[in-house]
Amino acid sequence: MPQLSLHSPLGPLTLSEEDGKIISLDWGWGRDQTETPLLTQARDWLDQWFDDPTAQGAFPFPLEPYGTAYQKKIWAFLQGIPTGTTTTYGELAQKVGGSPQSVGQAVGRNPIPILIPCHRVLARNGIGGYSGDGGVDDKIWLLELEGVQLSPQQPQER
Known part of the structure; x- marks a missing residue:
């Protein structure tokens, strides 16, 4: 499962992707770092969101959280x-x-x-x-x- 981490004002965060969708965002730096197009775009979106969340709108990439x-x-x-x-x-x-x-x-x-x-x-x-x-x-x-x-x-x- 590809993961990509970023520095944020809240500390390091790690995005995880599966089948072209974001499945998790975790606090901490992930062990493996893979720059897929989706993870790179999501990381860049988050960087901009932390600069000005009112300018970003809703997250525009596919999400697929595991749950009931x-x-x-x-x-x-x-x-x-x-x-x-x-x-x-x-x-x-x-x-x-x-x-x-x-x-x-x-x-x-x-x-x-x-x-x-x-x-x-x-x-x-x-x-x-x-x-x-x-x-x-x-x-x-x-x-x-x-x-x-x-x-x-x-x-x-x-």
Whole structure:
């Protein structure tokens, strides 16, 4: 499986490809580095996104995350959340069916964070969790990068 790593403001990230689709984005530097056309384009897109996420729009390359049908349904909804906006686990549960807890579990298992923007989903009374290497600090950083104004009253579970 081809992998390609990049330096980012959040630390090293590694993209993985299978059958011409991105299947994961992981924190850390991958052991093997293969510059396929898709991975190179995805790396370049991410570099530009970190410079100005509002100028990039949605990730334009094919994604194929591994997961259950329910998880994939939730991840598809995540891709529709515009840059700089947020939703809650409860609001997402109302749209896809299920409970806020089941949505939270699916969001937490997202294998392609940032590209499938799980950082845009918040808890009703706070930030919620984040599965990135820096945890909630990374989530807050990503939201602020996108211009989201976090309320000073909003509990930030760090």
